[in-house]
Amino acid sequence: MSLSGLFNARWPGVALFDLDGTLVDSAPDLAAAVDQMLEHLGRTPAGLDRVRDWVGNGAAILVRRALAGKTNWEPAEPKDDALFKDALAIFYHCYGQHNGRHAQVFEGVVPCLAHLKALGCRLGIVTNKPDQFVAPLLEQTGLDQWFELSIGGDTLAVKKPDPAPLLHAMEQLGGSPGTTVVIGDSAADVNAALAANIPCVAVRYGYNFGGSVDSLGADAVVDSLAELL
Ligand SMILES: O=C(O)COP(=O)(O)O
Numbered sequence: 001m002s003l004s005g006l007f008n009a010r011w012p013g014v015a016l017f018d019l020d021g022t023l024v025d026s027a028p029d030l031a032a033a034v035d036q037m038l039e040h041l042g043r044t045p046a047g048l049d050r051v052r053d054w055v056g057n058g059a060a061i062l063v064r065r066a067l068a069g070k071t072n073w074e075p076a077e078p079k080d081d082a083l084f085k086d087a088l089a090i091f092y093h094c095y096g097q098h099n100g101r102h103a104q105v106f107e108g109v110v111p112c113l114a115h116l117k118a119l120g121c122r123l124g125i126v127t128n129k130p131d132q133f134v135a136p137l138l139e140q141t142g143l144d145q146w147f148e149l150s151i152g153g154d155t156l157a158v159k160k161p162d163p164a165p166l167l168h169a170m171e172q173l174g175g176s177p178g179t180t181v182v183i184g185d186s187a188a189d190v191n192a193a194l195a196a197n198i199p200c201v202a203v204r205y206g207y208n209f210g211g212s213v214d215s216l217g218a219d220a221v222v223d224s225l226a227e228l229l
C-alpha cells in the first residue's frame, strides 16, 4: 500500500510511536551509561557504534549484550546471574544521570507530530525503555506535549515484539486495527505490529540492531517522518 493510501484510510485515528531510534537519538546517552557500567566492572568500553546496535529490546537485554560484547548474547550461565544483576543496577544508576543529556529529536519528527495532531489523531508512545526513564526523556526533549499516553518497557509483563503493549495503547486511545498505525525503527516494532495486525511504518535512520529495515515486512519504509506529511 502507498504511504498516502495507508494514512488517508486511517486518519484521524491513533498513531503509536516507538521512542529510541524513532523519535529520539538516545544512543549517545545509552552508550555513555553502558560504557560507564563496563568500566566500573573493569571491562573495556564498547563505544557508541556498538551500543547503538544493542538498543531496542529494553535495558536488561542491552546489559546482557554489553556483557557478552555482541548482539546475539548467549543466555547467561547461572554463575553469571550475580554479575548481571550488579551490571543492571549500575546501568540504571548511570543512565539515570545521562538520560536526555545528549539526546536529540530526529529531524522530521516535530512537523509530523504537529501535522497528525492538527488532523485530530491521538498520539501514543510504546517503548521498551524502562518506565522510569521515559517521562524524564520526554520532558527533556519537549516531546511530552504531543503524547496522551506512554507505555514503557515494564508497564506490562511483556515487551515488543509481543503485540500486547501496542494493543493496550491502541485500546486506551480508542483505536482499532483499522484506525491505527505503528511507527518504529526496529524488528521489535515491526514484529509487534504484524502480530497485532496493525499497519506499520519503519524508519531507516534508527537502530534496528545494525540491520536494514527494508525487508522486515513493514507496510511502508521512510527516510524521515517528514515523508508522512
Ligand atoms: O530501551 C530500548 O531498548 C529502546 O526502546 P524503544 O526502541 O522500544 O524505544
Ligand SMILES: [Mg+2]
Residues within 6 Å of the ligand: 018, 019, 020, 021, 022, 055, 056, 184, 185, 186, 206, 207
Ligand atoms: Mg526503537
